[in-house]
Amino acid sequence: MILLHDYWRSSASYRVRIALELKQIAYERHDIALLEGLQRAPEHLARNPQGFVPTLEIDGAVLTQSLAIIDYLDATRPDPPLVPRDPLARSHVLAQALVIAADIHPVDNLRVMKRLQSQFGADQAARDDWYRHWIYEGFDALERMAGDGPFLGGEAPNLADICLVPQMYNARRLEMDLAVYPKLVAADAAAAAVPEIAAAHPDRVRPTA
Amino acid sequence: MILLHDYWRSSASYRVRIALELKQIAYERHDIALLEGLQRAPEHLARNPQGFVPTLEIDGAVLTQSLAIIDYLDATRPDPPLVPRDPLARSHVLAQALVIAADIHPVDNLRVMKRLQSQFGADQAARDDWYRHWIYEGFDALERMAGDGPFLGGEAPNLADICLVPQMYNARRLEMDLAVYPKLVAADAAAAAVPEIAAAHPDRVRPTA
Structure with a gap:
Protein backbone atom coordinates (compact mmCIF):
# COMPACT_ATOMS: atom_id res chain seq x y z
CA MET A 1 0.00 0.00 0.00
CA ILE A 2 1.13 3.52 -0.79
CA LEU A 3 0.31 5.87 2.07
CA LEU A 4 0.46 9.66 1.88
CA HIS A 5 0.64 11.53 5.17
CA ASP A 6 -0.68 14.95 4.27
CA TYR A 7 -2.85 17.89 5.26
CA TRP A 8 -5.66 19.04 3.02
CA ARG A 9 -4.49 22.64 2.67
CA SER A 10 -0.72 22.07 2.65
CA SER A 11 0.77 23.27 -0.64
CA ALA A 12 3.54 20.71 -0.62
CA SER A 13 1.04 17.91 0.02
CA TYR A 14 -1.15 19.20 -2.81
CA ARG A 15 1.87 18.92 -5.13
CA VAL A 16 2.38 15.26 -4.29
CA ARG A 17 -1.32 14.50 -4.68
CA ILE A 18 -1.21 16.02 -8.20
CA ALA A 19 1.84 13.91 -9.09
CA LEU A 20 0.20 10.71 -7.79
CA GLU A 21 -3.00 11.47 -9.70
CA LEU A 22 -1.20 12.35 -12.96
CA LYS A 23 0.65 9.03 -12.77
CA GLN A 24 -2.57 7.23 -11.78
CA ILE A 25 -0.94 5.71 -8.73
CA ALA A 26 -3.48 4.39 -6.21
CA TYR A 27 -2.80 5.60 -2.68
CA GLU A 28 -4.38 6.11 0.71
CA ARG A 29 -4.27 9.31 2.72
CA HIS A 30 -3.59 9.89 6.37
CA ASP A 31 -4.47 13.35 7.65
CA ILE A 32 -1.96 15.12 9.87
CA ALA A 33 -3.90 17.93 11.53
CA LEU A 34 -1.31 20.71 11.44
CA LEU A 35 -3.42 23.22 13.31
CA GLU A 36 -3.65 20.76 16.20
CA GLY A 37 0.12 20.23 16.16
CA LEU A 38 -0.01 16.54 15.26
CA GLN A 39 3.04 17.00 13.00
CA ARG A 40 5.10 17.18 16.23
CA ALA A 41 3.81 13.82 17.51
CA PRO A 42 6.61 11.25 18.02
CA GLU A 43 5.16 8.85 15.47
CA HIS A 44 5.18 11.54 12.80
CA LEU A 45 8.67 12.82 13.69
CA ALA A 46 9.88 9.23 13.29
CA ARG A 47 8.63 9.36 9.70
CA ASN A 48 9.69 12.92 8.99
CA PRO A 49 12.38 14.49 11.20
CA GLN A 50 11.25 17.97 10.13
CA GLY A 51 7.72 17.28 11.32
CA PHE A 52 6.41 18.30 7.92
CA VAL A 53 3.89 17.03 5.44
CA PRO A 54 3.91 15.46 2.93
CA THR A 55 5.56 12.17 3.82
CA LEU A 56 5.09 9.23 1.45
CA GLU A 57 5.36 5.57 2.39
CA ILE A 58 6.09 3.66 -0.79
CA ASP A 59 8.08 0.59 -1.88
CA GLY A 60 9.11 -0.06 1.72
CA ALA A 61 10.64 3.41 2.10
CA VAL A 62 9.53 6.61 3.80
CA LEU A 63 10.13 9.68 1.65
CA THR A 64 10.10 13.35 2.62
CA GLN A 65 10.28 16.72 0.81
CA SER A 66 7.72 17.09 -1.99
CA LEU A 67 10.24 17.65 -4.80
CA ALA A 68 12.33 14.66 -3.68
CA ILE A 69 9.18 12.52 -3.51
CA ILE A 70 8.12 13.57 -7.00
CA ASP A 71 11.64 12.87 -8.31
CA TYR A 72 11.32 9.33 -6.93
CA LEU A 73 7.89 8.83 -8.47
CA ASP A 74 9.23 10.04 -11.82
CA ALA A 75 12.23 7.70 -11.64
CA THR A 76 10.22 4.61 -10.70
CA ARG A 77 6.90 5.31 -12.51
CA PRO A 78 8.05 7.29 -15.57
CA ASP A 79 4.70 7.59 -17.35
CA PRO A 80 3.79 10.39 -17.82
CA PRO A 81 7.12 12.15 -17.24
CA LEU A 82 6.89 15.06 -14.82
CA VAL A 83 10.25 16.58 -15.71
CA PRO A 84 11.64 16.82 -19.27
CA ARG A 85 14.51 14.50 -20.20
CA ASP A 86 16.43 17.13 -22.20
CA MET B 1 33.26 30.52 -22.11
CA ILE B 2 31.34 29.54 -19.00
CA LEU B 3 30.47 32.59 -16.93
CA LEU B 4 29.16 32.51 -13.38
CA HIS B 5 27.42 35.62 -12.11
CA ASP B 6 27.78 35.34 -8.37
CA TYR B 7 28.48 37.08 -5.09
CA TRP B 8 31.29 35.91 -2.87
CA ARG B 9 29.18 35.34 0.25
CA SER B 10 25.98 34.08 -1.39
CA SER B 11 25.22 30.54 -0.24
CA ALA B 12 23.56 29.55 -3.49
CA SER B 13 26.53 30.87 -5.49
CA TYR B 14 28.91 28.95 -3.23
CA ARG B 15 26.96 25.77 -4.06
CA VAL B 16 27.45 26.26 -7.79
CA ARG B 17 31.14 27.05 -7.35
CA ILE B 18 31.58 23.77 -5.46
CA ALA B 19 29.79 21.85 -8.23
CA LEU B 20 31.91 23.47 -10.95
CA GLU B 21 35.11 22.74 -9.04
CA LEU B 22 34.17 19.12 -8.29
CA LYS B 23 33.53 18.57 -11.98
CA GLN B 24 36.71 20.48 -12.87
CA ILE B 25 34.83 22.78 -15.22
CA ALA B 26 36.80 25.92 -16.07
CA TYR B 27 34.74 29.11 -15.62
CA GLU B 28 35.01 32.82 -15.14
CA ARG B 29 33.28 34.81 -12.43
CA HIS B 30 31.39 38.06 -12.58
CA ASP B 31 30.70 39.71 -9.24
CA ILE B 32 27.22 41.05 -8.60
CA ALA B 33 27.55 43.37 -5.61
CA LEU B 34 24.35 42.53 -3.72
CA LEU B 35 24.89 45.08 -0.98
CA GLU B 36 25.04 47.80 -3.63
CA GLY B 37 21.83 46.51 -5.24
CA LEU B 38 23.41 45.55 -8.57
CA GLN B 39 21.17 42.46 -8.73
CA ARG B 40 18.33 44.85 -9.61
CA ALA B 41 20.19 46.36 -12.59
CA PRO B 42 18.35 45.83 -15.91
CA GLU B 43 21.19 43.81 -17.40
CA HIS B 44 21.08 41.38 -14.49
CA LEU B 45 17.27 41.13 -14.44
CA ALA B 46 17.46 40.23 -18.14
CA ARG B 47 19.61 37.24 -17.15
CA ASN B 48 17.71 36.36 -14.01
CA PRO B 49 14.13 37.64 -13.61
CA GLN B 50 14.34 37.12 -9.85
CA GLY B 51 17.39 39.37 -9.61
CA PHE B 52 19.24 36.61 -7.80
CA VAL B 53 22.64 35.03 -7.91
CA PRO B 54 23.89 32.61 -9.05
CA THR B 55 23.21 32.78 -12.77
CA LEU B 56 25.27 30.59 -15.08
CA GLU B 57 25.93 31.24 -18.77
CA ILE B 58 26.83 27.92 -20.33
CA ASP B 59 26.37 26.13 -23.68
CA GLY B 60 24.57 29.17 -25.10
CA ALA B 61 21.98 29.17 -22.32
CA VAL B 62 21.42 31.26 -19.20
CA LEU B 63 20.53 29.16 -16.17
CA THR B 64 19.08 30.21 -12.83
CA GLN B 65 18.37 28.58 -9.45
CA SER B 66 21.37 26.77 -7.96
CA LEU B 67 19.76 23.32 -7.77
CA ALA B 68 18.52 23.58 -11.36
CA ILE B 69 22.00 24.68 -12.49
CA ILE B 70 23.63 21.76 -10.69
CA ASP B 71 21.08 19.36 -12.21
CA TYR B 72 22.10 20.64 -15.66
CA LEU B 73 25.80 20.27 -14.91
CA ASP B 74 25.20 16.73 -13.69
CA ALA B 75 23.21 15.82 -16.81
CA THR B 76 25.75 17.25 -19.27
CA ARG B 77 29.03 16.64 -17.38
CA PRO B 78 28.26 13.46 -15.43
CA ASP B 79 31.69 12.88 -13.90
CA PRO B 80 31.74 12.84 -10.91
CA PRO B 81 28.01 12.36 -10.31
CA LEU B 82 26.57 14.84 -7.83
CA VAL B 83 23.30 12.98 -7.27
CA PRO B 84 23.02 9.17 -6.95
CA ARG B 85 21.47 7.28 -9.86
CA ASP B 86 19.49 4.86 -7.68
Whole structure:
Protein backbone atom coordinates (compact mmCIF):
# COMPACT_ATOMS: atom_id res chain seq x y z
CA MET A 1 0.00 0.00 0.00
CA ILE A 2 1.13 3.52 -0.79
CA LEU A 3 0.31 5.87 2.07
CA LEU A 4 0.46 9.66 1.88
CA HIS A 5 0.64 11.53 5.17
CA ASP A 6 -0.68 14.95 4.27
CA TYR A 7 -2.85 17.89 5.26
CA TRP A 8 -5.66 19.04 3.02
CA ARG A 9 -4.49 22.64 2.67
CA SER A 10 -0.72 22.07 2.65
CA SER A 11 0.77 23.27 -0.64
CA ALA A 12 3.54 20.71 -0.62
CA SER A 13 1.04 17.91 0.02
CA TYR A 14 -1.15 19.20 -2.81
CA ARG A 15 1.87 18.92 -5.13
CA VAL A 16 2.38 15.26 -4.29
CA ARG A 17 -1.32 14.50 -4.68
CA ILE A 18 -1.21 16.02 -8.20
CA ALA A 19 1.84 13.91 -9.09
CA LEU A 20 0.20 10.71 -7.79
CA GLU A 21 -3.00 11.47 -9.70
CA LEU A 22 -1.20 12.35 -12.96
CA LYS A 23 0.65 9.03 -12.77
CA GLN A 24 -2.57 7.23 -11.78
CA ILE A 25 -0.94 5.71 -8.73
CA ALA A 26 -3.48 4.39 -6.21
CA TYR A 27 -2.80 5.60 -2.68
CA GLU A 28 -4.38 6.11 0.71
CA ARG A 29 -4.27 9.31 2.72
CA HIS A 30 -3.59 9.89 6.37
CA ASP A 31 -4.47 13.35 7.65
CA ILE A 32 -1.96 15.12 9.87
CA ALA A 33 -3.90 17.93 11.53
CA LEU A 34 -1.31 20.71 11.44
CA LEU A 35 -3.42 23.22 13.31
CA GLU A 36 -3.65 20.76 16.20
CA GLY A 37 0.12 20.23 16.16
CA LEU A 38 -0.01 16.54 15.26
CA GLN A 39 3.04 17.00 13.00
CA ARG A 40 5.10 17.18 16.23
CA ALA A 41 3.81 13.82 17.51
CA PRO A 42 6.61 11.25 18.02
CA GLU A 43 5.16 8.85 15.47
CA HIS A 44 5.18 11.54 12.80
CA LEU A 45 8.67 12.82 13.69
CA ALA A 46 9.88 9.23 13.29
CA ARG A 47 8.63 9.36 9.70
CA ASN A 48 9.69 12.92 8.99
CA PRO A 49 12.38 14.49 11.20
CA GLN A 50 11.25 17.97 10.13
CA GLY A 51 7.72 17.28 11.32
CA PHE A 52 6.41 18.30 7.92
CA VAL A 53 3.89 17.03 5.44
CA PRO A 54 3.91 15.46 2.93
CA THR A 55 5.56 12.17 3.82
CA LEU A 56 5.09 9.23 1.45
CA GLU A 57 5.36 5.57 2.39
CA ILE A 58 6.09 3.66 -0.79
CA ASP A 59 8.08 0.59 -1.88
CA GLY A 60 9.11 -0.06 1.72
CA ALA A 61 10.64 3.41 2.10
CA VAL A 62 9.53 6.61 3.80
CA LEU A 63 10.13 9.68 1.65
CA THR A 64 10.10 13.35 2.62
CA GLN A 65 10.28 16.72 0.81
CA SER A 66 7.72 17.09 -1.99
CA LEU A 67 10.24 17.65 -4.80
CA ALA A 68 12.33 14.66 -3.68
CA ILE A 69 9.18 12.52 -3.51
CA ILE A 70 8.12 13.57 -7.00
CA ASP A 71 11.64 12.87 -8.31
CA TYR A 72 11.32 9.33 -6.93
CA LEU A 73 7.89 8.83 -8.47
CA ASP A 74 9.23 10.04 -11.82
CA ALA A 75 12.23 7.70 -11.64
CA THR A 76 10.22 4.61 -10.70
CA ARG A 77 6.90 5.31 -12.51
CA PRO A 78 8.05 7.29 -15.57
CA ASP A 79 4.70 7.59 -17.35
CA PRO A 80 3.79 10.39 -17.82
CA PRO A 81 7.12 12.15 -17.24
CA LEU A 82 6.89 15.06 -14.82
CA VAL A 83 10.25 16.58 -15.71
CA PRO A 84 11.64 16.82 -19.27
CA ARG A 85 14.51 14.50 -20.20
CA ASP A 86 16.43 17.13 -22.20
CA PRO A 87 18.97 18.68 -19.79
CA LEU A 88 18.25 22.29 -20.75
CA ALA A 89 14.46 21.94 -20.72
CA ARG A 90 14.76 20.05 -17.46
CA SER A 91 16.85 22.77 -15.83
CA HIS A 92 14.33 25.41 -16.92
CA VAL A 93 11.37 23.50 -15.46
CA LEU A 94 13.29 22.88 -12.23
CA ALA A 95 14.09 26.60 -12.02
CA GLN A 96 10.40 27.48 -12.46
CA ALA A 97 9.46 24.96 -9.79
CA LEU A 98 12.11 26.24 -7.38
CA VAL A 99 10.93 29.85 -7.68
CA ILE A 100 7.83 28.57 -5.92
CA ALA A 101 9.11 25.61 -3.91
CA ALA A 102 12.19 27.40 -2.53
CA ASP A 103 11.58 31.14 -2.79
CA ILE A 104 7.85 31.58 -2.15
CA HIS A 105 6.41 28.67 -0.25
CA PRO A 106 8.93 28.19 2.61
CA VAL A 107 8.90 31.91 3.40
CA ASP A 108 5.09 31.84 3.70
CA ASN A 109 4.79 28.57 5.52
CA LEU A 110 2.72 28.11 8.69
CA ARG A 111 5.82 27.88 10.89
CA VAL A 112 7.07 31.20 9.53
CA MET A 113 3.69 32.84 10.15
CA LYS A 114 3.78 31.58 13.74
CA ARG A 115 7.29 32.92 14.19
CA LEU A 116 6.31 36.36 12.86
CA GLN A 117 3.59 36.40 15.46
CA SER A 118 5.71 35.18 18.37
CA GLN A 119 8.89 37.14 17.61
CA PHE A 120 7.46 40.37 16.18
CA GLY A 121 3.85 40.35 17.34
CA ALA A 122 2.65 40.37 13.73
CA ASP A 123 -1.14 40.47 13.56
CA GLN A 124 -3.22 38.80 10.85
CA ALA A 125 -3.06 41.84 8.54
CA ALA A 126 0.73 42.09 8.86
CA ARG A 127 1.10 38.37 8.25
CA ASP A 128 -1.14 38.59 5.18
CA ASP A 129 0.98 41.47 3.84
CA TRP A 130 4.10 39.35 4.31
CA TYR A 131 2.46 36.37 2.63
CA ARG A 132 1.31 38.35 -0.38
CA HIS A 133 4.65 40.15 -0.75
CA TRP A 134 6.59 36.94 -1.43
CA ILE A 135 3.98 35.58 -3.81
CA TYR A 136 3.98 38.83 -5.81
CA GLU A 137 7.77 38.89 -5.91
CA GLY A 138 8.01 35.28 -7.05
CA PHE A 139 5.15 35.52 -9.54
CA ASP A 140 6.68 38.69 -11.06
CA ALA A 141 9.70 36.58 -12.00
CA LEU A 142 7.74 33.46 -12.89
CA GLU A 143 5.50 35.33 -15.34
CA ARG A 144 8.66 36.33 -17.19
CA MET A 145 10.00 32.77 -17.06
CA ALA A 146 6.79 31.33 -18.57
CA GLY A 147 6.79 30.09 -22.14
CA ASP A 148 4.00 29.86 -24.70
CA GLY A 149 1.88 27.38 -22.78
CA PRO A 150 -0.64 26.00 -22.63
CA PHE A 151 0.88 24.79 -19.36
CA LEU A 152 3.61 26.51 -17.38
CA GLY A 153 5.82 23.52 -18.09
CA GLY A 154 4.98 23.53 -21.82
CA GLU A 155 2.81 21.17 -23.86
CA ALA A 156 1.83 18.96 -20.93
CA PRO A 157 1.56 19.60 -17.20
CA ASN A 158 4.79 18.88 -15.36
CA LEU A 159 6.66 19.81 -12.19
CA ALA A 160 6.33 23.53 -12.89
CA ASP A 161 2.53 23.20 -12.97
CA ILE A 162 2.57 20.90 -9.97
CA CYS A 163 4.14 23.77 -8.02
CA LEU A 164 2.08 26.53 -9.65
CA VAL A 165 -1.41 25.17 -9.00
CA PRO A 166 -1.17 25.07 -5.17
CA GLN A 167 0.51 28.48 -5.08
CA MET A 168 -2.28 30.00 -7.21
CA TYR A 169 -4.77 28.43 -4.81
CA ASN A 170 -2.98 30.19 -1.94
CA ALA A 171 -2.88 33.48 -3.84
CA ARG A 172 -6.65 33.34 -4.36
CA ARG A 173 -7.23 32.63 -0.68
CA LEU A 174 -5.28 35.82 0.02
CA GLU A 175 -7.45 37.68 -2.52
CA MET A 176 -4.46 38.77 -4.57
CA ASP A 177 -4.71 40.59 -7.88
CA LEU A 178 -3.65 37.94 -10.37
CA ALA A 179 -4.68 39.78 -13.56
CA VAL A 180 -1.12 41.11 -13.81
CA TYR A 181 0.03 37.53 -14.45
CA PRO A 182 -1.84 36.52 -17.62
CA LYS A 183 0.48 33.61 -18.45
CA LEU A 184 0.27 32.15 -14.96
CA VAL A 185 -3.51 32.55 -14.87
CA ALA A 186 -3.83 30.83 -18.26
CA ALA A 187 -1.52 27.99 -17.23
CA ASP A 188 -3.45 27.51 -13.99
CA ALA A 189 -6.74 27.41 -15.90
CA ALA A 190 -5.32 24.82 -18.30
CA ALA A 191 -4.20 22.74 -15.33
CA ALA A 192 -7.56 23.04 -13.57
CA ALA A 193 -9.18 21.47 -16.64
CA VAL A 194 -7.08 18.32 -16.30
CA PRO A 195 -9.22 15.81 -14.35
CA GLU A 196 -6.23 14.30 -12.51
CA ILE A 197 -5.15 17.72 -11.30
CA ALA A 198 -8.70 18.65 -10.29
CA ALA A 199 -8.90 15.42 -8.29
CA ALA A 200 -6.03 16.60 -6.07
CA HIS A 201 -7.73 19.88 -5.08
CA PRO A 202 -7.88 20.58 -1.32
CA ASP A 203 -11.69 20.70 -1.41
CA ARG A 204 -11.68 17.08 -2.57
CA VAL A 205 -9.77 15.90 0.48
CA ARG A 206 -10.91 18.38 3.15
CA PRO A 207 -11.94 16.47 6.27
CA THR A 208 -15.58 16.81 7.16
CA ALA A 209 -16.19 18.36 10.57
CA MET B 1 33.26 30.52 -22.11
CA ILE B 2 31.34 29.54 -19.00
CA LEU B 3 30.47 32.59 -16.93
CA LEU B 4 29.16 32.51 -13.38
CA HIS B 5 27.42 35.62 -12.11
CA ASP B 6 27.78 35.34 -8.37
CA TYR B 7 28.48 37.08 -5.09
CA TRP B 8 31.29 35.91 -2.87
CA ARG B 9 29.18 35.34 0.25
CA SER B 10 25.98 34.08 -1.39
CA SER B 11 25.22 30.54 -0.24
CA ALA B 12 23.56 29.55 -3.49
CA SER B 13 26.53 30.87 -5.49
CA TYR B 14 28.91 28.95 -3.23
CA ARG B 15 26.96 25.77 -4.06
CA VAL B 16 27.45 26.26 -7.79
CA ARG B 17 31.14 27.05 -7.35
CA ILE B 18 31.58 23.77 -5.46
CA ALA B 19 29.79 21.85 -8.23
CA LEU B 20 31.91 23.47 -10.95
CA GLU B 21 35.11 22.74 -9.04
CA LEU B 22 34.17 19.12 -8.29
CA LYS B 23 33.53 18.57 -11.98
CA GLN B 24 36.71 20.48 -12.87
CA ILE B 25 34.83 22.78 -15.22
CA ALA B 26 36.80 25.92 -16.07
CA TYR B 27 34.74 29.11 -15.62
CA GLU B 28 35.01 32.82 -15.14
CA ARG B 29 33.28 34.81 -12.43
CA HIS B 30 31.39 38.06 -12.58
CA ASP B 31 30.70 39.71 -9.24
CA ILE B 32 27.22 41.05 -8.60
CA ALA B 33 27.55 43.37 -5.61
CA LEU B 34 24.35 42.53 -3.72
CA LEU B 35 24.89 45.08 -0.98
CA GLU B 36 25.04 47.80 -3.63
CA GLY B 37 21.83 46.51 -5.24
CA LEU B 38 23.41 45.55 -8.57
CA GLN B 39 21.17 42.46 -8.73
CA ARG B 40 18.33 44.85 -9.61
CA ALA B 41 20.19 46.36 -12.59
CA PRO B 42 18.35 45.83 -15.91
CA GLU B 43 21.19 43.81 -17.40
CA HIS B 44 21.08 41.38 -14.49
CA LEU B 45 17.27 41.13 -14.44
CA ALA B 46 17.46 40.23 -18.14
CA ARG B 47 19.61 37.24 -17.15
CA ASN B 48 17.71 36.36 -14.01
CA PRO B 49 14.13 37.64 -13.61
CA GLN B 50 14.34 37.12 -9.85
CA GLY B 51 17.39 39.37 -9.61
CA PHE B 52 19.24 36.61 -7.80
CA VAL B 53 22.64 35.03 -7.91
CA PRO B 54 23.89 32.61 -9.05
CA THR B 55 23.21 32.78 -12.77
CA LEU B 56 25.27 30.59 -15.08
CA GLU B 57 25.93 31.24 -18.77
CA ILE B 58 26.83 27.92 -20.33
CA ASP B 59 26.37 26.13 -23.68
CA GLY B 60 24.57 29.17 -25.10
CA ALA B 61 21.98 29.17 -22.32
CA VAL B 62 21.42 31.26 -19.20
CA LEU B 63 20.53 29.16 -16.17
CA THR B 64 19.08 30.21 -12.83
CA GLN B 65 18.37 28.58 -9.45
CA SER B 66 21.37 26.77 -7.96
CA LEU B 67 19.76 23.32 -7.77
CA ALA B 68 18.52 23.58 -11.36
CA ILE B 69 22.00 24.68 -12.49
CA ILE B 70 23.63 21.76 -10.69
CA ASP B 71 21.08 19.36 -12.21
CA TYR B 72 22.10 20.64 -15.66
CA LEU B 73 25.80 20.27 -14.91
CA ASP B 74 25.20 16.73 -13.69
CA ALA B 75 23.21 15.82 -16.81
CA THR B 76 25.75 17.25 -19.27
CA ARG B 77 29.03 16.64 -17.38
CA PRO B 78 28.26 13.46 -15.43
CA ASP B 79 31.69 12.88 -13.90
CA PRO B 80 31.74 12.84 -10.91
CA PRO B 81 28.01 12.36 -10.31
CA LEU B 82 26.57 14.84 -7.83
CA VAL B 83 23.30 12.98 -7.27
CA PRO B 84 23.02 9.17 -6.95
CA ARG B 85 21.47 7.28 -9.86
CA ASP B 86 19.49 4.86 -7.68
CA PRO B 87 15.99 6.37 -7.28
CA LEU B 88 15.75 5.83 -3.53
CA ALA B 89 19.27 7.08 -2.74
CA ARG B 90 18.64 9.99 -5.07
CA SER B 91 15.40 10.96 -3.34
CA HIS B 92 17.13 10.84 0.05
CA VAL B 93 19.98 13.09 -1.09
CA LEU B 94 17.51 15.52 -2.68
CA ALA B 95 15.53 15.60 0.55
CA GLN B 96 18.68 16.40 2.55
CA ALA B 97 19.57 19.13 0.07
CA LEU B 98 16.05 20.61 0.17
CA VAL B 99 16.02 20.84 3.97
CA ILE B 100 18.72 23.46 3.43
CA ALA B 101 17.92 24.83 -0.03
CA ALA B 102 14.19 25.21 0.57
CA ASP B 103 13.60 25.30 4.32
CA ILE B 104 16.61 27.13 5.73
CA HIS B 105 18.30 29.29 3.14
CA PRO B 106 15.34 31.15 1.55
CA VAL B 107 13.94 32.06 4.97
CA ASP B 108 17.28 33.58 5.99
CA ASN B 109 18.10 35.27 2.71
CA LEU B 110 19.18 38.92 2.46
CA ARG B 111 15.82 39.99 1.02
CA VAL B 112 14.00 38.43 3.98
CA MET B 113 16.33 40.16 6.43
CA LYS B 114 15.60 43.47 4.72
CA ARG B 115 11.87 42.82 4.88
CA LEU B 116 12.04 42.01 8.60
CA GLN B 117 13.71 45.36 9.10
CA SER B 118 11.33 47.37 6.91
CA GLN B 119 8.07 45.69 7.93
CA PHE B 120 8.72 44.95 11.60
CA GLY B 121 11.65 47.22 12.48
CA ALA B 122 13.77 44.19 13.36
CA ASP B 123 17.21 45.25 14.59
CA GLN B 124 20.42 43.29 14.02
CA ALA B 125 19.96 41.18 17.17
CA ALA B 126 16.38 40.26 16.24
CA ARG B 127 17.43 39.42 12.69
CA ASP B 128 20.27 37.26 13.98
CA ASP B 129 17.84 35.42 16.28
CA TRP B 130 15.57 34.76 13.29
CA TYR B 131 18.51 33.60 11.17
CA ARG B 132 19.79 31.18 13.83
CA HIS B 133 16.31 29.83 14.59
CA TRP B 134 15.81 28.44 11.08
CA ILE B 135 19.29 26.96 10.89
CA TYR B 136 18.83 25.23 14.25
CA GLU B 137 15.42 23.89 13.20
CA GLY B 138 16.74 22.60 9.87
CA PHE B 139 19.95 21.18 11.29
CA ASP B 140 18.00 19.38 14.05
CA ALA B 141 16.25 17.42 11.29
CA LEU B 142 19.28 17.08 9.03
CA GLU B 143 21.41 15.58 11.80
CA ARG B 144 18.78 12.83 12.08
CA MET B 145 18.69 12.39 8.30
CA ALA B 146 22.49 11.96 8.10
CA GLY B 147 23.95 8.52 7.43
CA ASP B 148 27.27 7.01 8.40
CA GLY B 149 29.41 9.42 6.39
CA PRO B 150 32.10 10.30 5.82
CA PHE B 151 30.15 12.86 3.78
CA LEU B 152 26.54 13.91 4.31
CA GLY B 153 25.76 12.42 0.93
CA GLY B 154 27.60 9.18 1.69
CA GLU B 155 30.92 7.84 0.40
CA ALA B 156 31.66 10.85 -1.81
CA PRO B 157 30.59 14.50 -1.64
CA ASN B 158 27.37 15.16 -3.52
CA LEU B 159 24.45 17.58 -3.64
CA ALA B 160 23.76 17.15 0.08
CA ASP B 161 27.31 18.31 0.89
CA ILE B 162 27.12 21.05 -1.72
CA CYS B 163 24.21 22.49 0.26
CA LEU B 164 25.65 21.71 3.71
CA VAL B 165 29.03 23.41 3.35
CA PRO B 166 27.72 26.95 2.65
CA GLN B 167 25.09 26.63 5.38
CA MET B 168 27.73 25.58 7.91
CA TYR B 169 29.78 28.59 6.84
CA ASN B 170 26.75 30.79 7.59
CA ALA B 171 26.16 29.09 10.93
CA ARG B 172 29.75 29.81 11.98
CA ARG B 173 29.41 33.45 10.95
CA LEU B 174 26.42 33.63 13.30
CA GLU B 175 28.52 31.98 16.05
CA MET B 176 26.08 29.11 16.47
CA ASP B 177 26.68 26.14 18.74
CA LEU B 178 27.32 23.34 16.27
CA ALA B 179 28.59 20.73 18.75
CA VAL B 180 25.04 19.39 19.00
CA TYR B 181 25.35 18.29 15.36
CA PRO B 182 28.30 15.85 15.41
CA LYS B 183 27.40 14.20 12.10
CA LEU B 184 27.02 17.51 10.29
CA VAL B 185 30.27 18.84 11.77
CA ALA B 186 32.12 15.67 10.71
CA ALA B 187 30.65 15.78 7.20
CA ASP B 188 31.58 19.44 6.87
CA ALA B 189 35.15 18.70 8.01
CA ALA B 190 35.42 15.87 5.47
CA ALA B 191 34.20 18.24 2.76
CA ALA B 192 36.61 21.00 3.78
CA ALA B 193 39.48 18.57 3.23
CA VAL B 194 38.52 18.09 -0.42
CA PRO B 195 40.67 20.53 -2.45
CA GLU B 196 37.93 21.25 -5.01
CA ILE B 197 35.49 22.17 -2.25
CA ALA B 198 38.08 24.30 -0.47
CA ALA B 199 38.72 26.14 -3.76
CA ALA B 200 35.10 27.35 -3.79
CA HIS B 201 35.28 28.97 -0.32
CA PRO B 202 34.08 32.60 -0.13
CA ASP B 203 37.49 33.76 1.10
CA ARG B 204 39.01 32.52 -2.15
CA VAL B 205 36.75 34.75 -4.26
CA ARG B 206 36.18 37.73 -1.96
CA PRO B 207 36.81 40.95 -3.89
CA THR B 208 39.69 42.98 -2.58
CA ALA B 209 38.72 46.46 -1.46
